[in-house]
Amino acid sequence: MLVSRENEQSVQLSLLKIPAYYREVLLLRFSEELGLEEIATVMATPISTVKSRLYRGLAALKTAMTEGAA
C-alpha cells in the first residue's frame, strides 16, 4: 500500500499524540503483525489488558487523525 509522504508524516504525528502504551500495542499488532498472546508475552501483561489497549488505542488514533486532518 502506497502512502504519500505527507500522509505518512500525518500518521506519525497522530501516533505521537496518543499514549505510548497504546502506540506500542497498535504497532505490534498491525505493523509487526504479532498475535494477541505474543503481544501479551512481550509486554508482560494479561491478554485482557492487550485487548483493552488495542480498542482504546484504535479509538484514540482515530480521534488524533481526525483532529490532525481538521
Added chain:
Amino acid sequence: MNDNLHVRAQRLLAESVLEGLRPSDETWLREHLAECPACAQEASATQNALRALRAVPVHVPRDLAARTQLRVRLRAQEASAVSNGSFWLWVVTAASWLLGVFSAPLVWRGFAWLGSNFGLPKLAIEMGFVLWWAVPALVAVGAVLHQRALSTGAKGI
C-alpha cells in the same frame, strides 16, 4: 434509529478489526452500515487508521525484526510450557495434600508404635510427625521457586 444499535455497531466494528466476528454479527454489521451513514463513516475512519498503521515504516534492520519475532515466538512457547507444568504441579500438590490428610491418623499411629517399641521420647515422635508433613511441602516450595527462577531467567534472554 435506536442509540443501542449504534453502540453495538461501534463495538462490532472494533471487534471486526481486532479479533474477527461471528458470521451472524458480521451480517448484522454489514446491514447496519448499509443503512446508517454515521456508522459507515466511522467504519471508513477505522479502515483508514488501520491502512495508515500498516503503511507506517518501522525503521529497524530487517534481521533485527526477524530475530525479535523469533524470540517472541519462543517466549510464547516457553510461557505455554510453563503453564502446562504449573497445572500438573498443582494436581500433584492437591493429591499429595489429600493423601496427607487421610493418612495422618495411620502415620500418627505408626510413630506412636515406633515410640513405644523403641522407647523414643515423646518430643522425638512429635518432631518426626511434623517433619513427615513439612518435608514434602518444603520440596514443593523448592520446586515452585526453581520453576520461577527458570522462567525469570528465560525472560531475561
